[in-house]
Amino acid sequence: MARGLAVTLLLVLVAPLLLLVTSRSADAVTLCVPKKDETACIAGTMGSRSDPIADVDVVLTKPDGTTESQTTAEDGKFSFQVDAAGEYLVGVDPETLPKGSELRPPSNPTLEGPDGALKVTVALGQTRAATLTVRAADYDDSTSKLEEAVQSAFNGLRLGLLLALASVGLSLIYGTTGISNFAHAEQVTLGGMVGYGFANVMGLPLWLAGLLVVIVCAATGYGQDRLLWQPLRRRGLGLTQLMIVTIGLSLAMQYAFQYFVGSRTVRVVVESATSVELGPIRTTVTSLVCMAIAVVVLIAVGFALLRTRIGRATRAVSDNPALAQASGIDTDKVIRLVWTVAMGLAGLSGMLYALVVNGIKWDTGLQILLLLFAAVTLGGLGTAFGALIGSIVIGLVVEMSPLVIPGDFKYAAALLILILLLLVRPQGLLGRAQRVG
Amino acid sequence: MDDIQNILGAMMRVAIDPQTAAVAIAVIGLNIHFGYTGLLNIGQSAFMLLGAYGFAISITQGVPMFFAILIGLALALVFALVLGVPTLKLRGDYLAIVTISAAEIIRYVGRSVGIGWLTDLTKGAQGIPGSQYRAPFTNLSFFGDGSTTLLPFNYTDVAGGSVVVRLIGWVVVIALIVLLVRIARGKVALTGAARTGAMVGAVVVAALLALFLVPVTQRNTGANGLWFTAVAWTVVGLSVLLLLGLTRSPWGRALRGVREDEDAMRSLGKNVFAIKMQALVIGGLFGALGGMMYVLPATVQPDSMGRTLTFFCYTALLLGGAATIWGPVLGSLIFYVGRAFVIAVSQTYLQDGSSPIGFMSNQQTQQFAFIVVGVALMLLVIFRPQGILGDKRELRFNV
Numbered sequence: 001m002a003r004g005l006a007v008t009l010l011l012v013l014v015a016p017l018l019l020l021v022t023s024r025s026a027d028a029v030t031l032c033v034p035k036k037d038e039t040a041c042i043a044g045t046m047g048s049r050s051d052p053i054a055d056v057d058v059v060l061t062k063p064d065g066t067t068e069s070q071t072t073a074e075d076g077k078f079s080f081q082v083d084a085a086g087e088y089l090v091g092v093d094p095e096t097l098p099k100g101s102e103l104r105p106p107s108n109p110t111l112e113g114p115d116g117a118l119k120v121t122v123a124l125g126q127t128r129a130a131t132l133t134v135r136a137a138d139y140d141d142s143t144s145k146l147e148e149a150v151q152s153a154f155n156g157l158r159l160g161l162l163l164a165l166a167s168v169g170l171s172l173i174y175g176t177t178g179i180s181n182f183a184h185a186e187q188v189t190l191g192g193m194v195g196y197g198f199a200n201v202m203g204l205p206l207w208l209a210g211l212l213v214v215i216v217c218a219a220t221g222y223g224q225d226r227l228l229w230q231p232l233r234r235r236g237l238g239l240t241q242l243m244i245v246t247i248g249l250s251l252a253m254q255y256a257f258q259y260f261v262g263s264r265t266v267r268v269v270v271e272s273a274t275s276v277e278l279g280p281i282r283t284t285v286t287s288l289v290c291m292a293i294a295v296v297v298l299i300a301v302g303f304a305l306l307r308t309r310i311g312r313a314t315r316a317v318s319d320n321p322a323l324a325q326a327s328g329i330d331t332d333k334v335i336r337l338v339w340t341v342a343m344g345l346a347g348l349s350g351m352l353y354a355l356v357v358n359g360i361k362w363d364t365g366l367q368i369l370l371l372l373f374a375a376v377t378l379g380g381l382g383t384a385f386g387a388l389i390g391s392i393v394i395g396l397v398v399e400m401s402p403l404v405i406p407g408d409f410k411y412a413a414a415l416l417i418l419i420l421l422l423l424v425r426p427q428g429l430l431g432r433a434q435r436v437g
Numbered sequence: 438m439d440d441i442q443n444i445l446g447a448m449m450r451v452a453i454d455p456q457t458a459a460v461a462i463a464v465i466g467l468n469i470h471f472g473y474t475g476l477l478n479i480g481q482s483a484f485m486l487l488g489a490y491g492f493a494i495s496i497t498q499g500v501p502m503f504f505a506i507l508i509g510l511a512l513a514l515v516f517a518l519v520l521g522v523p524t525l526k527l528r529g530d531y532l533a534i535v536t537i538s539a540a541e542i543i544r545y546v547g548r549s550v551g552i553g554w555l556t557d558l559t560k561g562a563q564g565i566p567g568s569q570y571r572a573p574f575t576n577l578s579f580f581g582d583g584s585t586t587l588l589p590f591n592y593t594d595v596a597g598g599s600v601v602v603r604l605i606g607w608v609v610v611i612a613l614i615v616l617l618v619r620i621a622r623g624k625v626a627l628t629g630a631a632r633t634g635a636m637v638g639a640v641v642v643a644a645l646l647a648l649f650l651v652p653v654t655q656r657n658t659g660a661n662g663l664w665f666t667a668v669a670w671t672v673v674g675l676s677v678l679l680l681l682g683l684t685r686s687p688w689g690r691a692l693r694g695v696r697e698d699e700d701a702m703r704s705l706g707k708n709v710f711a712i713k714m715q716a717l718v719i720g721g722l723f724g725a726l727g728g729m730m731y732v733l734p735a736t737v738q739p740d741s742m743g744r745t746l747t748f749f750c751y752t753a754l755l756l757g758g759a760a761t762i763w764g765p766v767l768g769s770l771i772f773y774v775g776r777a778f779v780i781a782v783s784q785t786y787l788q789d790g791s792s793p794i795g796f797m798s799n800q801q802t803q804q805f806a807f808i809v810v811g812v813a814l815m816l817l818v819i820f821r822p823q824g825i826l827g828d829k830r831e832l833r834f835n836v
Contacts, residue, residue, distance in 0.1 A: 180530055232819065240477065243533075244755065244818045247748050252811025259804040366744075370541050377534050406551020415538040422535060423523045 032079040036125040042088060043079040044130035048275060052076025053134065057093035061117070062086075069093065082122065090130040091117030101134040123264070129272050145403075147280040152400045154281045158356065160395025161294035163368065164388045165349035167375040168301060169342025171387035174376065175318030176331075176338050177229065178239045183250035185365030185372060186257075187343050191217050191350025192360030193257060196266045206269065210351055217347025218340045225339035230332065250369075257362035265359040268351065272358065290352040297348065298388060301341075305384055314338060315384075371398065371411070374418040380428030389429055393417075442603075442651070444781040449651040451777040455661060457769055458669035459730035460746075464753045464765035465676050466723025471751075472759035473684060474716040475696035477529045480520070480536030481724050482746040483543045486739060487512040488725025489732040490547065494558050496570035505573075506729065513725035516543075517718040525713045537744065547739035564738030567660060574733055578664040580657040591652040606650045613643040621763055621826050661734040669730050673766060676723060681762050683719070692716055693760075752814045758827030767825060775813075779806040 032041035042060065047053035058078040059069045063086035070078045082088065092103055103116035111119045122128045170184045194216050198209035228249075232242060273284035305311040316324040317334045325331045353368075354360035375394045379386025394414050401413040421428070451457060463485050470478040491509030496502060520539055524532045548562040549555065559565070592603055617639045619625050620632060627635055656662035683689050691712050694702045699709050728742065735741075749772065757768025783802040789795045797805060823829040 180533065235819075237819065237822075240529075241818045241822050243477075244751060245815045247751065248811045248814030248818065250811070251745070251748060251814065252808045255804045255807035255811065259801055259808065263800075370538055373534055374538065377531075381530070406549060408549040408551050409545065412542045412545040412549075415542050418538055419523070419535055422527070422531060426527050426531060 032081045032127070034081075034125050034127050038124060039081050039083050040085065040122045040124050041079060041081055041127040042090060042120050042122060042130055043077070043127055044090070044132060045272075046072045046076040046078060046092070046132050046134075048133060053098060055096060057096045058132065059091050059093055059117075061089035061091065063088065071096075083124075085123045087119055087121045089117045090120055090132065092132065097134060104133045104135045126264075127270065131272075149400065149403060150280045151282065152403060153396060154283065156396035156399030157392065158283075158287055158291055158395070159399055160392035161291055161298070162349050162353050162356065163371055163375055163395055164298055164391035165294055165352070166346045166368075167372045167379075167387040167391045168298070168384050169338075169345045170372055171376045171379070171381070171384055172314065172318065172338045173342050174381055175383070176314065176321065176335050177233070177242075179229070179242045179246060180239075180373075182243065182246040182369065183253060184246075184342075184346060185369035186250045186253035187217060187220070187346035187365070188350035188353065188368065189257060189360060189362065189365035190220065190253070191347030192268065192354035192364060193261055193266070193350075194347065195268045195351040195354055196261070196360060199268045200266065200270065209268070210348070213347050213351045214344045217350075218344030220347075221339040221341070221343025222336065224343070225336050229339065230336070233332075233335075250365075254362055254366065261362065263362055265361045267359050268354045269358070284356075286355050290356050293348075294352060297345070301345070302385070302388075310334070310337065318384075367411075371414060374414055378418055378421055378428055380430040383428070383430045386428055386430035393429075440785050444778065444785060445651045446653070447781040448774045448777045449647065449653050452647075452770055452774050453653060453666050453670070454773070455665040455669035455734050456731055457773045458666075458673045459727045459733075460750060460753065460773070461673050461727075461766045461769035462676050462730060463724045463727030464750050464757075464769050465673075465680055466720035466727065467750050467754050468680070468759060468761075468765045469683070469692070469716055469720035469723065472754065472761070472764070473689065473692040473696065474713060474720075475529070476525075476713060476717060476720075477533040478536045478717070478720070479533050479744075479747055479751075480538075480540030481720075481750050482742045482744065483536070483540030484513045484516065484721040484724030485728030485731060485746065486540075486543055486547060486737075486742040487516055488728035489737045489742065490559065491725070492729040493565045493570040493732060493737045496573060497558075497565065502573040502577075505570075509725050509729050510722050513721045514718055517721040518714070521714045521717045525710055525717070537747075540744065540747065544739045544743050559737075559739070562738070562740060564736045564741075566736050567732065567734065570737075571660060571733060574668075575658055575660075575664070578658040580662075580664045580667075582657060584654055584656045585663055586652050586654040591649050603650055606646060610643055610646050610650070613639050613646070617643070618825060621761070622828075665734050669733075672726065672730060676726070677762060677766060684762070688712075688715070748814075749810075752810065752817070755814070755817055755822070755824050758824030760828075761824075761826040764824055764826045771825075772810075776806050776810060779809050 032039075032043055034041045045052055046056050046058060052072070052074070053076050054072055054074050056072045056076075057069045058072060059067050060080045060082075061067050062082070063084070068080060070080065072078055080088075094102065097103070105112050105116045118130050118132065120128050120130050166184065166188050170181060173179055173181050173184070191213050195209055195213045198204045198212050199206055202209075204212070228245075229242075232245070237245075269286075273286040275282060275284050276288070277283075303311075305315060313324070313329045313334050314337070316327070316329055317331050321331055324334075350360065350365070353364070371394050372391075375390035376387045377390070378393060379388065379390030394417075397414045397417050398410045401410045405413060463481055466484065467478065467481045470476040470481075488509040491512040492505045495505035495508045500508065516539070520532075520536060524535045546555070547559050550561045592606065616625075617636060620627060620636050620639070625632075625635075655666065658664045684692070691702070691707060694705075694707070695709055695712050695716075702709050702712075731742070753768035753772040754765055755768070756771055757764030757766065780802055783797060783805050784799070785791060787795055787797050787805075788802055789798060817824070
């Protein structure tokens with residue numbers, strides 16, 4: 001019964017990935033292919049994909065000071081092949097830009113070179129994207145606050161949904177076993193890394209890669225519980241010890257990623273995504289598809305928790321393991337299922353995260369671990385729906401706080417919100433007071 | 438044999454490194470939190486970072502060193518109070534989540550470049566280079582210039598440095614360490630002054646013999662030189678004495694009482710909240726002191742004092758044995774020396790080009806060492822949660 005449901009649930013989880021098929025952009029023309037240790041590419045589009053600008057001279061300044069230029073065609077694309085690693089400058093000849101427009105300086109001021117050029121650091125064997133956009137020469141920098149807020153809220157919602165995929169599992173694991181799993185974020189990284197392996201290295205289609213990511217990650221969850229957590233439960237190891245075991249696991253996994261993949265950022269999909277505009281919101285097709293997948297999967301998980309027998313059993317174990325066991329629920333089976341599904345969800349979250357931010361690195365998980373914990377604690381430790389709400393709140397705080405405070409405080413702001421909430425409502429938004437102890 | 442001597446040399450350099458001593462001091466603080474009181478503080482690196490920032494920024498702003506140290510300690514004190522007030526009344530895992538979050542907030546603020554005056558003080562993610570705040574400390578040195586080989590009389594002076602001499606020497610060192618551990622665990626029938634005397638004697642003989650077998654040459658005064666080593670290990674010694682005094686006092690017994698059964702302590706009329714708060718503050722002060730020592734030979738770089746450092750502290754503490762006097766020092770030594778051993782062995786035997794079976798790049802040998810550390814931490818907690826010196830009966834460490 002449980003196994004059958006597990007399979008069904010998994011299928012429900014992965015089916016939406018099929019949607020990803022449609023998101024592959026058909027017009028991707030790869031002009032330059034980097035060769036490992038020999039050449040590298042700097043490629044991009046002048047203007048935007050939906051509105052490319054032709055006949056602009058794009059100028060590449062090499063580290064030794066020499067320049068090379070290309071004139072963009074109808075599709076606005078440019079692509080330089082270089083044979084040395086280093087810092088390059090990508091700029092334009094301002095004479096060739098359409099009348100009354102100028103190059104928009106990069107949003108990150110440390111990447112800004114002279115004359116609005118973009119600094120690009122490239123290593124051999126890589127393709128680096130350089131995005132050059134234009135704005136009116138009399139451009140007023142203060143876009144309407146409202147539009148900015150809408151855009152940030154959208155990004156926050158996107159981050160929140162991806163966090164939710166991972167934190168629901170984290171919360172269920174905490175609820176059913178009491179473990180604060182510090183290695184959970186590494187499972188998110190693992191999802192992205194496996195996706196990179198399948199989609200980029202092996203060249204499988206994206207939907208198949210996504211399906212395999214979920215299966216592989218869920219299998220790691222099953223294996224972990226079978227080989228590690230269940231034996232430790234039987235030994236009666238304390239919760240503090242278990243938590244430190246997860247810390248050890250997370251350290252080992254982080255450095256295993258570095259050992260096998262290296263410390264660079266790897267991309268699941270090589271082409272840059274097609275961007276779309278929905279009213280004031282600028283985003284990519286990939287982002288929209290990823291958000292849709294996250295929503296569908298979260299609804300499926302919620303439905304499974306509320307309406308299926310195994311879901312009710314899970315909630316019962318989460319509430320009171322001893323009582324659940326006494327009433328005939330096979331807690332070991334439920335916990336095994338929770339580990340499997342939670343790791344599958346974390347893997348999916350990692351894959352989608354890698355697609356949305358276009359890259360994954362050994363410490364990607366490390367960076368979002370605390371956001372996950374903050375989301376879970378904010379919503380109420382051990383409550384699956386609390387984790388969902390907590391994730392959305394944290395996502396919104398992270399993306400919207402730069403509207404009022406400097407951008408690099410955004411993670412700090414999310415954690416500060418968490419600490420402040422614990423002051424007034426320690427059980428979290430949806431938790432019950434008796435859990436606080 | 439040369440390979441082995443090189444590996445031993447690398448291990449010995451790490452063993453006397455001032456940063457190893459600095460971590461030992463921070464671990465002593467963590468021992469008060471976690472070992473004695475049962476407070477799950479996963480933000481010890483923040484206490485270290487605050488101590489380091491307070492110290493380094495004060496000196497770069499022209500404050501005398503004595504007051505700079507006090508400012509570093511004061512920052513840690515305030516941090517402990519801010520953390521403790523909301524969380525010490527809640528269950529243990531809330532303290533864990535709040536401490537790790539607060540530690541990350543400190544790190545993010547330290548590395549941010551968003552606020553001009555703050556970045557001028559902290560220098561963002563690049564950090565404050567040691568050369569800007571090291572001078573007052575270096576100037577205190579009375580060791581003079583030049584360099585010194587620790588223990589000028591070494592194995593090369595006996596029988597031309599023959600292999601047999603070294604092997605016998607290492608057997609004796611290992612025997613002494615085993616003896617030390619047995620005395621510390623109370624397996625040898627010695628009490629009072631005789632026990633202390635035997636331990637100190639064994640430590641001194643083992644250290645001298647180890648230096649005899651693996652001589653290390655250090656500059657007298659420069660960064661990471663003999664002056665730094667001497668001061669750092671002296672501070673470790675004083676901290677251990679202080680810990681001994683604290684934990685043998687009635688207050689130390691109260692700490693253990695809180696760890697074992699809060700309700701029982703409450704029914705005895707003790708103010709559990711106050712005791713926890715005192716423990717958090719005192720452990721945090723040790724952390725700050727360790728942080729200052731940690732950055733003296735290096736740089737105040739927020740990213741090098743993040744969660745990973747806290748996790749290393751936990752590994753060292755659990756390795757040595759939580760709630761023991763010597764556990765933190767022993768654990769830090771074994772942790773860092775062990776890591777140096779893994780790195781040195783894999784660089785000598787597993788690295789591309791250095792041996793016929795080599796398959797790792799230089800970076801991979803470092804990462805391999807970290808993987809070993811992570812797995813070792815897991816195995817340690819699973820199979821020997823009390824560490825080398827700890828007592829399983831005393832310590833169920835469940836919070």
